[in-house]
Amino acid sequence: xxxxQHNRRDFIKKSLRVGFGAASSLVLAKTxxxxxxxxxxxxxxxxxxxxxxxxxxxxKAMSLMGGMxxxxxxxxxxxxxxxxxxxxxxxxxxxxxxxxxxxxxxxCISAGAKKVYVFDNVAASSYGVAHTCYKKSGIEDAAKxxxxxxxxxxxxxxxxxxxxxxxxxxxxxxxxxxxxxxDVFINVPVLKNHRYTQFTCAMKNLMGVVWDRMEYHYTDLExxxxxxxxxxxxxxNIVDAYRVMLRHGPQGNGPEDxxxxxxxxxxxxxxxxxxxxxxxxxxxxxxxxxxQIGHDLGLGTTKLADLNIKKFTYT
Amino acid sequence: xxxxxxxRKTRIGVSIPLFLLFFVLFLGxxxxxxxxxxxxxxxxxxxxxxxxxxxxxxxxxxxxxxxxLITFIGGRIYCSFLCPLGxxxxxxxxxxxxxxxxxxxGYRKSxxxxxxxxxxxxxxxxxxxxxxxxxxxxxxxxxxxxxxxxFKFVLVVANNMAVSVLEIFxxxxxxxxxxxxxSTSILLLTAGSFGCLLxxxxxxxxxxxxxxxxxxxxxxxxxxxxxxxxxxxxxxCTSCNLCEKMCKAGCIKSNEGDVDNTRCxxxxxxxxxxxxxxxxxxxxxxxxxxxxxxxLQRRKFLGSMATFFYTLTADPLALASTQESDLSNRGxxxxxxxxxxxxxxxxxxxxxxxxSSCPTHALVPTLWKYGLSGLLQPExxxxxxxxxxxxxxxxxxxxxxxxxxxxxxxxxxxxxxVVALNKELxxxxxxxxxxxxxxxxCPTNAIFPVEKGRVLxxxxxxxxxxxxxxxxxxxxxxxxxxxxxxxxVHLKAEVYVPPELPVLDMDVKSDFPx
Numbered sequence: 144x145x146x147x148q149h150n151r152r153d154f155i156k157k158s159l160r161v162g163f164g165a166a167s168s169l170v171l172a173k174t175x176x177x178x179x180x181x182x183x184x185x186x187x188x189x190x191x192x193x194x195x196x197x198x199x200x201x202x203k204a205m206s207l208m209g210g211m212x213x214x215x216x217x218x219x220x221x222x223x224x225x226x227x228x229x230x231x232x233x234x235x236x237x238x239x240x241x242x243x244x245x246x247x248x249x250x251c252i253s254a255g256a257k258k259v260y261v262f263d264n265v266a267a268s269s270y271g272v273a274h275t276c277y278k279k280s281g282i283e284d285a286a287k288x289x290x291x292x293x294x295x296x297x298x299x300x301x302x303x304x305x306x307x308x309x310x311x312x313x314x315x316x317x318x319x320x321x322x323x324x325x326d327v328f329i330n331v332p333v334l335k336n337h338r339y340t341q342f343t344c345a346m347k348n349l350m351g352v353v354w355d356r357m358e359y360h361y362t363d364l365e366x367x368x369x370x371x372x373x374x375x376x377x378x379x380n381i382v383d384a385y386r387v388m389l390r391h392g393p394q395g396n397g398p399e400d401x402x403x404x405x406x407x408x409x410x411x412x413x414x415x416x417x418x419x420x421x422x423x424x425x426x427x428x429x430x431x432x433x434x435q436i437g438h439d440l441g442l443g444t445t446k447l448a449d450l451n452i453k454k455f456t457y458t
Numbered sequence: 459x460x461x462x463x464x465x466r467k468t469r470i471g472v473s474i475p476l477f478l479l480f481f482v483l484f485l486g487x488x489x490x491x492x493x494x495x496x497x498x499x500x501x502x503x504x505x506x507x508x509x510x511x512x513x514x515x516x517x518x519x520x521x522x523x524x525x526x527l528i529t530f531i532g533g534r535i536y537c538s539f540l541c542p543l544g545x546x547x548x549x550x551x552x553x554x555x556x557x558x559x560x561x562x563x564g565y566r567k568s569x570x571x572x573x574x575x576x577x578x579x580x581x582x583x584x585x586x587x588x589x590x591x592x593x594x595x596x597x598x599x600x601x602x603x604x605x606x607x608x609f610k611f612v613l614v615v616a617n618n619m620a621v622s623v624l625e626i627f628x629x630x631x632x633x634x635x636x637x638x639x640x641s642t643s644i645l646l647l648t649a650g651s652f653g654c655l656l657x658x659x660x661x662x663x664x665x666x667x668x669x670x671x672x673x674x675x676x677x678x679x680x681x682x683x684x685x686x687x688x689x690x691x692x693x694x695c696t697s698c699n700l701c702e703k704m705c706k707a708g709c710i711k712s713n714e715g716d717v718d719n720t721r722c723x724x725x726x727x728x729x730x731x732x733x734x735x736x737x738x739x740x741x742x743x744x745x746x747x748x749x750x751x752x753x754l755q756r757r758k759f760l761g762s763m764a765t766f767f768y769t770l771t772a773d774p775l776a777l778a779s780t781q782e783s784d785l786s787n788r789g790x791x792x793x794x795x796x797x798x799x800x801x802x803x804x805x806x807x808x809x810x811x812x813x814s815s816c817p818t819h820a821l822v823p824t825l826w827k828y829g830l831s832g833l834l835q836p837e838x839x840x841x842x843x844x845x846x847x848x849x850x851x852x853x854x855x856x857x858x859x860x861x862x863x864x865x866x867x868x869x870x871x872x873x874x875x876v877v878a879l880n881k882e883l884x885x886x887x888x889x890x891x892x893x894x895x896x897x898x899x900c901p902t903n904a905i906f907p908v909e910k911g912r913v914l915x916x917x918x919x920x921x922x923x924x925x926x927x928x929x930x931x932x933x934x935x936x937x938x939x940x941x942x943x944x945x946x947v948h949l950k951a952e953v954y955v956p957p958e959l960p961v962l963d964m965d966v967k968s969d970f971p972x
Contacts (some may be wrong), residue, residue, distance in 0.1 A: 153764060154601040191970050191972075193970075230846070230848070248506050258628070265929070266898060266899070267842035267844065267928065267932070268843070268931070268932070269819070269820070269846070270636050270816040270817075270818055270819045270843050271818050271819070271843075272818060272846065274633065275817075275846070281690045292628050292630065293630060294630055295630055295633055295634065297633075297634070298634045300634075311819055327794050337894075337898075338894065338897060338907045338914070339892050339894025339897060339907055340894070340905070341896065342894065357932070357934035358934070360885065360893045360894070360895040360934045361885055361893070361934035362891075363889075363891045363937065364891065364892045364893060364894065365892060390956075391903065392517060393898055393954065394898070394900075394901060396903060396954065396956050397956075399956070400956070419970075419972055422970075422971040422972050423970065423971060430891075444834070452972065453919070454969070454970050456969070
């Protein structure tokens with residue numbers, strides 16, 4: 144009886160929110176922020192799927208999400224930002240699964256994207272490392288295979304200085320021109336342990352779109368990670384939790400650090416997806432400093448209970 | 459006559475492709491350089507010589523024997539067919555001949571006294587452990603530095619211009635290249651030596667080879683007794699002087715029908731130009747050129763050679779003493795595979811092939827960081843790049859054995875240095891804010907976080923450290939808070955064994971925790 148009541152209350156809450164959302168989107172048409180934040184009937188805020196191969200999971204997640212055409216319109220340019228941070232094979236779980244990147248590119252192209260770019264500014268800034276990372280992670284080949292343009296991120300000339308509105312720490316930073324120019328920004332992080340920020344996922348992955356990540360480290364790492372989202376948030380976040388590195392992150396010591404979770408999360412809200420990822424990872428979202436800062440900056444929601452979450456588990 | 463011209467044609471046919479390969483070698487593109495260094499460098503005198511003394515059984519040391527044998531049979535064929543610096547000088551002369559009026563040379567008096575004195579000094583110094591003159595004058599090393607620091611730079615600029623154009627069309631097949639770091643002093647030295655060479659070859663042909671080059675001097679001493687020699691048949695010679703004017707070594711006295719075989723480079727230009735077919739390349743046993751006979755120098759030279767043999771097999775004392783002074787402060791870090799300061803400094807000839815091919819630009823040439831005895835030898839400098847843990851490029855390209863080949867698995871445990879953290883500069887210690895730049899970059903788990911009052915401080919276990927400099931390169935402070943100090947003798951790092959993984963109750967079938 145109690146549960147029924149709870150469900151009903153939830154239903155009313157949701158209906159009210161949907162109604163408000165619909166009304167406000169009529170009033171404030173063309174406000175992309177509302178589109179991303181508010182719930183549209185039948186379309187979930189967050190999709191979580193598990194127990195299959197990365198590409199199968201992504202197909203399922205996108206069909207639950209309402210298709211890639213919700214995010215990518217015909218003729219638009221898309222930039223896909225996976226984690227290609229280290230020169231490690233896909234089996235080491237230090238980089239985004241190439242099969243997932245391949246699938247994301249495929250979805251973008253079939254949604255009518257004019258161009259799909261893939262790039263990352265890798266973790267080590269020594270000359271020549273980026274090339275090795277692109278190759279060894281398998282992402283360059285996977286993305287090119289589906290028609291993406293794999294762009295370089297290893298030279299300062301590709302970055303432009305921007306101001307971050309409302310930031311007290313990361314007041315300005317140099318951002319990759321593709322992030323500034325592309326119509327759609329898709330963030331495809333890998334979920335893994337990071338010994339200095341507890342875990343790395345969607346928000347932390349955005350450190351790879353700026354030129355000088357060391358200014359994050361030098362000033363205040365977690366504050367900067369959160370504040371970058373004041374400048375730009377991805378239109379869609381896709382979390383690869385297929386092979387999850389549980390310790391020795393972000394590089395990992397070997398396959399014994401990994402656990403096969405075979406999970407995928409998709410959400411437009413970067414804070415919500417990081418909260419969900421933290422929970423999957425076995426962490427309390429309240430204990431992660433940059434999620435709390437993100438919450439205080441109003442980047443999204445950390446209250447998963449308020450969201451329309453669709454889950455699917457293959458058996 | 460036509461038949462004899464084939465000698466010259468062969469020389470051109472051999473030297474042009476070889477020159478191009480040498481040029482490609484020093485561009486330092488990993489795969490090409492690796493293959494070329496293992497084949498092409500077999501033919502180089504000084505690398506083979508250094509190899510011969512350090513590792514006589516190595517295939518590269520065979521080159522020395524072959525070169526000396528060839529010289530004994532056919533004269534200084536090496537100088538025209540195999541020496542990249544010789545080819546470069548020929549190229550300069552050829553281009554200047556195309557641009558301006560055809561250059562004419564003439565007989566020059568022999569600088570053999572100066573030449574042998576330079577050779578004597580070079581070998582005496584090398585014998586005492588000072589590779590200074592050898593590194594400065596070795597034609598292979600000199601070509602390497604000119605090629606890597608000057609010619610490569612031009613190509614890098616051209617490549618980057620091409621990249622900028624192709625990018626407009628979303629073509630990213632070429633990528634931006636960066637020139638390896640060369641300090642101003644070395645750049646000036648290289649440009650200066652190239653300038654001298656340019657003037658020499660424009661004004662006087664192969665003057666460098668016959669008055670300075672120590673390899674030329676050695677081969678000149680051998681070619682004096684060579685079995686095949688260039689000879690002018692006085693009976694048919696018309697004294698037209700063409701051969702003398704053609705000779706870039708300036709070793710033909712046509713009016714007397716004399717050829718100085720110690721200086722003749724076996725380029726065969728004279729054979730091709732002679733209209734009366736009076737010049738022959740013929741078997742002449744026991745027929746020595748009777749020009750200036752440097753018996754005194756020869757004796758001195760033989761003495762120095764003996765000392766050289768002795769001191770290179772027995773570790774030179776002089777070298778050990780220079781190392782001790784270097785150890786007092788932070789000495790240069792030598793690359794993995796070089797075993798340490800002594801092995802490296804006694805074998806490196808400063809050709810900078812490793813510098814040009816280091817994929818992360820961690821190897822940087824120094825002028826005299828190793829002391830004057832180790833002029834131009836490179837060191838690991840982590841300000842611009844770190845030493846990638848799985849990379850063995852420098853060890854696989856080094857022709858002299860200064861950096862010996864190591865496998866990837868061996869390299870992962872070679873400790874070329876250890877790190878030290880300066881807590882007065884470290885972000886975490888100063889600001890009590892998380893940084894983790896060093897720990898993130900560390901490939902061996904030598905740096906790990908320790909939590910004190912909710913802040914994660916970096917801590918170091920140097921038994922796992924290999925001195926790759928990943929942390930130093932990544933450290934965001936200036937000056938760097940974490941720095942590698944050299945191991946003067948390389949050690950073996952311990953393998954990191956992770957603590958037992960806690961049992962995971964992560965059931966993949968379980969529902970999502972939200």
